[in-house]
Amino acid sequence: MAQTGAFGDKIFRIVLLIAASSILLIVAAIFFMMVQNSLPTLERFGIGFLFGGEWKPAQEEFGALPFIYGTVVSSLIALALSVPISVGIAIFLVEQAPRYIARPIAFMVELLAAIPSVVYGLWGIFVLAPFIREYLGPFLQNYLGFVPLFQGRVTGIGMLTGGTILALMVTPIITAVVRDVLEAVPTTQREAALALGATRWETTQIVLGNAASGIAGAVVLGLGRAIGETMAVTMVIGNSPQISASLFEPANTIASLLAANFAEATDKVYLSALIEIGLVLFLVTFVVNAFAKLLIMKVAGGTNSAKHV
Amino acid sequence: MHLIKTFLITIGISLTLIGCSGQKIGDGPSTASSGSSIRLQGSGASFPKPIYEKWVNEYGKANANIKIDYQSTGSGAGQKALLAKTADFGASDDPMSDEDLKSAGAEVLHIPTVLGAVVLTYNLEAVKEPLKLSAQNVSDIYLGNIKKWNDERLKKDNPNAALPDADILPVYRADSSGTSAVFTDFLSKSVPEWKDKVGMNKQPSWITGVGVGAKGNDGVMGQVKQTPNSVGYVELTFAKANNLPTALVKNKAGEFVEASLDTVSAAAAASVASMPDDLRTQITNADGKNAYPISSYTYILVYKDQPDPTKGKAVADFLWWAIHDGEKFVKELHYAPLPSEVVKKVEGKINSMTSGGKALRQS
Amino acid sequence: MENTAANSNRRRRLVNSIMTSLTAICAVFVTGVLLLIIGYIAVRGVSSLSFQFLIDTPKPVGEGGGIGNAIVGSAIMTLLAAVIGLPVGIAAGVYLAEYGKNWFGNTVRFISDTLIGIPSIIIGIFIYTLVVVPMGRQSALAGGLALAVIMIPIVARTTEEMIKLVPNSMREGALALGAPQWRVSMNIVLPAAASGIATGAMLAIARITGETAPLLFTALNSRFYNFYLDQPMSSLTVQIFNYATGPFEVEHAMAWAATLILVATILLINILVRTLTRKRF
Numbered sequence: 033m034a035q036t037g038a039f040g041d042k043i044f045r046i047v048l049l050i051a052a053s054s055i056l057l058i059v060a061a062i063f064f065m066m067v068q069n070s071l072p073t074l075e076r077f078g079i080g081f082l083f084g085g086e087w088k089p090a091q092e093e094f095g096a097l098p099f100i101y102g103t104v105v106s107s108l109i110a111l112a113l114s115v116p117i118s119v120g121i122a123i124f125l126v127e128q129a130p131r132y133i134a135r136p137i138a139f140m141v142e143l144l145a146a147i148p149s150v151v152y153g154l155w156g157i158f159v160l161a162p163f164i165r166e167y168l169g170p171f172l173q174n175y176l177g178f179v180p181l182f183q184g185r186v187t188g189i190g191m192l193t194g195g196t197i198l199a200l201m202v203t204p205i206i207t208a209v210v211r212d213v214l215e216a217v218p219t220t221q222r223e224a225a226l227a228l229g230a231t232r233w234e235t236t237q238i239v240l241g242n243a244a245s246g247i248a249g250a251v252v253l254g255l256g257r258a259i260g261e262t263m264a265v266t267m268v269i270g271n272s273p274q275i276s277a278s279l280f281e282p283a284n285t286i287a288s289l290l291a292a293n294f295a296e297a298t299d300k301v302y303l304s305a306l307i308e309i310g311l312v313l314f315l316v317t318f319v320v321n322a323f324a325k326l327l328i329m330k331v332a333g334g335t336n337s338a339k340h341v
Numbered sequence: 342m343h344l345i346k347t348f349l350i351t352i353g354i355s356l357t358l359i360g361c362s363g364q365k366i367g368d369g370p371s372t373a374s375s376g377s378s379i380r381l382q383g384s385g386a387s388f389p390k391p392i393y394e395k396w397v398n399e400y401g402k403a404n405a406n407i408k409i410d411y412q413s414t415g416s417g418a419g420q421k422a423l424l425a426k427t428a429d430f431g432a433s434d435d436p437m438s439d440e441d442l443k444s445a446g447a448e449v450l451h452i453p454t455v456l457g458a459v460v461l462t463y464n465l466e467a468v469k470e471p472l473k474l475s476a477q478n479v480s481d482i483y484l485g486n487i488k489k490w491n492d493e494r495l496k497k498d499n500p501n502a503a504l505p506d507a508d509i510l511p512v513y514r515a516d517s518s519g520t521s522a523v524f525t526d527f528l529s530k531s532v533p534e535w536k537d538k539v540g541m542n543k544q545p546s547w548i549t550g551v552g553v554g555a556k557g558n559d560g561v562m563g564q565v566k567q568t569p570n571s572v573g574y575v576e577l578t579f580a581k582a583n584n585l586p587t588a589l590v591k592n593k594a595g596e597f598v599e600a601s602l603d604t605v606s607a608a609a610a611a612s613v614a615s616m617p618d619d620l621r622t623q624i625t626n627a628d629g630k631n632a633y634p635i636s637s638y639t640y641i642l643v644y645k646d647q648p649d650p651t652k653g654k655a656v657a658d659f660l661w662w663a664i665h666d667g668e669k670f671v672k673e674l675h676y677a678p679l680p681s682e683v684v685k686k687v688e689g690k691i692n693s694m695t696s697g698g699k700a701l702r703q704s
Numbered sequence: 705m706e707n708t709a710a711n712s713n714r715r716r717r718l719v720n721s722i723m724t725s726l727t728a729i730c731a732v733f734v735t736g737v738l739l740l741i742i743g744y745i746a747v748r749g750v751s752s753l754s755f756q757f758l759i760d761t762p763k764p765v766g767e768g769g770g771i772g773n774a775i776v777g778s779a780i781m782t783l784l785a786a787v788i789g790l791p792v793g794i795a796a797g798v799y800l801a802e803y804g805k806n807w808f809g810n811t812v813r814f815i816s817d818t819l820i821g822i823p824s825i826i827i828g829i830f831i832y833t834l835v836v837v838p839m840g841r842q843s844a845l846a847g848g849l850a851l852a853v854i855m856i857p858i859v860a861r862t863t864e865e866m867i868k869l870v871p872n873s874m875r876e877g878a879l880a881l882g883a884p885q886w887r888v889s890m891n892i893v894l895p896a897a898a899s900g901i902a903t904g905a906m907l908a909i910a911r912i913t914g915e916t917a918p919l920l921f922t923a924l925n926s927r928f929y930n931f932y933l934d935q936p937m938s939s940l941t942v943q944i945f946n947y948a949t950g951p952f953e954v955e956h957a958m959a960w961a962a963t964l965i966l967v968a969t970i971l972l973i974n975i976l977v978r979t980l981t982r983k984r985f
Contacts, residue, residue: 037883037887038884040887044885048799049803051796055815055860056811065833066830089517090540090546120731121734129731141731141738146911147914147971148916149914150944154960157563158948187570200737233724253821259823260822262825263941270553270554271555272550272554287823293515294829298421298424298425310825314822320821321821322814382935394927397927427840427841557950560950563951565951
């Protein structure tokens with residue numbers, strides 16, 4: 033019995049080990065495949081690839097900057113819109129609302145994360161883009177038109193529409209993590225503050241202060257998601273690689289470029305450039321996610337981010 | 342214990358599935374085609390998508406054992422699918438370059454199927470009669486030299502049109518596109534500034550900040566339809582099916598011509614005699630008073646020597662059917678049929694298709 | 705003096721109630737947007753939904769057509785992904801929970817979490833290079849594999865979490881009786897965590913059902929009902945993408961109807977699983 037037990041244990045452990053290693057293998061294989069396939073442009077353009085402002089496949093001129101710009105700015109718009117709202121919801125759910133209200137609302141916010149990307153894109157094309165073109169855009173131009181951000185053509189397709197859709201998509205993720213982080217702050221802190229005569233809001237401020245690094249982690253996690261989002265963005269951002277101050281102007285992101293152009297790259301250099309820009313996206317999301325995990329771990333003491341998928 | 346069993350069984354099943362399905366296209370008749378039905382995969386140009394979808398649908402009705410799938414992924418992707426051998430036939434409006442043909446490693450045939458027109462379609466509610474556009478003005482719009490609809494240069498050709506004081510939003514193709522190649526070929530031939538700054542290409546270097554990109558003829562048409570004051574270039578059938586207006590374009594003879602069956606055929610007629618043997622040709626900016634200047638053939642691309650005789654025969658038969666029986670569906674979708682001289686040349690090409698050296702069709 | 709104190713007190717209360725209502729407004733706003741989106745999908749979707757639409761295959765524009773093959777395609781590829789992804793993911797999760805308290809476990813955990821965050825379009829490109837190019841065509845198999853890669857780390861991490869919830873006393877009891885570790889894991893720990901693992905698995909399945917980007921280059925699309933794994937296959941999400949970005953109003957209507965089916969399925973899984981288990985993921 034002990035004999036077979038030990039043998040069984042060994043087999044069991046090996047099978048599990050193979051499964052666990054497969055995850056490492058996948059990531060290593062992705063990395064290896066991308067590096068190998070992007071060697072032609074890595075060698076040819078070097079670091080300059082990242083700072084080139086022109087993307088002209090026909091002339092074999094490949095600069096990733098407009099796509100990096102589009103990716104970063106659309107993600108920042110998303111965070112600017114989403115972070116205050118997400119933190120607000122999390123405070124409401126943890127600090128203020130009674131359970132019977134908090135539960136269904138938390139549930140509904142989570143459902144927002146379950147809606148597929150392509151559905152956000154569909155909604156973006158037919159509801160949000162016309163709304164921005166007809167109402168929000170003209171309104172912003174009327175009152176804030178002197179700011180370069182709000183100048184130019186309002187077509188409904190562009191950076192702002194992409195960023196707004198992204199904001200909706202990252203809100204449930206940021207909310208969920210901030211909620212966990214707030215819940216991890218000991219109740220005694222709140223009780224102490226309240227006992228000293230602090231108002232509800234003042235108590236919340238103290239709690240927020242203690243949860244700061246976890247909240248930062250939530251924001252970074254949201255950033256990671258926004259950077260890699262593909263379908264919804266490609267459907268509304270206008271697919272135009274330009275660096276423009278105006279939020280109404282079209283732009284393009286790395287993920288959206290890959291979705292639109294990967295299938296057609298016959299030329300070795302072009303294919304290599306696409307894969308290299310994909311490699312940039314891969315590395316950036318990898319680092320951003322790792323960073324987010326470290327920040328969240330510091331507060332939540334090891335609760336994982338897997339439940340926020 | 343039974344968990345382990347389920348585990349092993351599921352792994353077993355998945356491995357069997359993978360094993361069964363790991364056949365290559367070139368491995369002789371595949372499981373899919375050895376039975377009662379043959380499957381063909383085509384992908385590429387979106388310019389002829391409506392007619393190809395119609396064709397494969399009608400052909401499927403007449404030949405229940407042959408299933409042809411056509412996915413419109415863009416001409417560039419069609420050429421790639423042919424080169425990477427991920428499809429049984431590719432499709433492109435822009436003939437393949439000498440360089441790409443060389444990299445194919447085997448002879449590729451260009452089979453013209455229909456003729457079509459690239460039209461400029463626009464979303465301007467107040468403008469009732471068709472706009473008149475010269476190559477110079479189209480070029481200036483896409484170069485960003487003309488920014489507003491009520492620009493003097495546009496007004497000059499359209500004195501009576503209610504052109505609004507609004508920004509123009511040009512829509513172009515973000516993917517690698519034969520439609521773009523035809524469009525930029527026309528502009529390069531007519532406008533030196535265009536030739537210098539952008540040139541002719543499937544994936545031209547658009548001037549930064551001028552317009553928005555969309556994927557496929559569908560995508561450009563969708564964008565124009567959704568966005569007031571926009572203008573885009575698509576195959577005629579897309580504009581017709583969506584009841585959007587198309588501009589009259591000034592041709593080489595100086596006439597403003599509407600895109601139609603007749604004007605596209607006129608453009609093709611001008612160059613039939615000089616068509617090269619491999620049938621790769623551009624017919625933009627054709628001579629003739631009635632010729633629509635942004636006309637084009639669209640091609641199906643196949644390897645002359647097919648890897649699989651069964652599939653190869655099916656491809657050849659379908660192509661034969663398309664240029665003969667398929668022609669009756671062409672006009673209702675606003676394409677123009679091939680001139681009869683070209684049909685003859687295409688017949689010769691189809692009959693030259695082989696598999697393992699053996700002719701696929703008895704001619 | 706007293707006056708200023710009272711003033712500052714009043715101000716504190718005011719700030720308090722303003723901030724309190726602001727957070728409530730955030731919550732109401734976002735739930736409102738959710739209801740708006742779902743409501744819009746329902747209204748637009750229902751109007752072009754019919755039985756014929758659910759079983760037909762795509763036809764040339766203007767001749768009707770439906771999403772029958774796309775529904776079947778999505779189901780097949782999701783199932784394939786589950787068949788590959790669940791065993792691997794669960795096994796990896798068991799490893800992490802039972803043997804993962806060392807540097808290797810920590811590495812796997814860390815890499816899993818980052819793999820979860822890697823954009824799915826990259827995984828599509830990966831599988832294209834790995835499977836599509838050597839095989840010579842796009843296929844349901846490639847699509848299913850791409851979805852499986854997305855699924856594995858998610859399932860692994862939820863499985864680990866669920867197993868960790870199993871009280872140690874159960875494990876120790878069995879081990880004390882002389883049972884080998886693997887029997888304890890299989891017969892005691894896994895069954896105890898089963899409902900939690902199943903919940904995680906269902907949520908992962910719901911997630912991959914909605915994926916589009918990894919299928920674009922791997923499964924492509926198809927006009928036909930297809931049951932061969934080595935052929936290109938249609939999916940609801942790719943079909944919605946194609947219909948949505950095109951110009952034809954009939955296709956837009958079909959996009960909304962297909963979206964209704966897709967979203968209803970995904971939300972139903974989510975609602976059922978979450979209300980049944982009353983646990984939060």
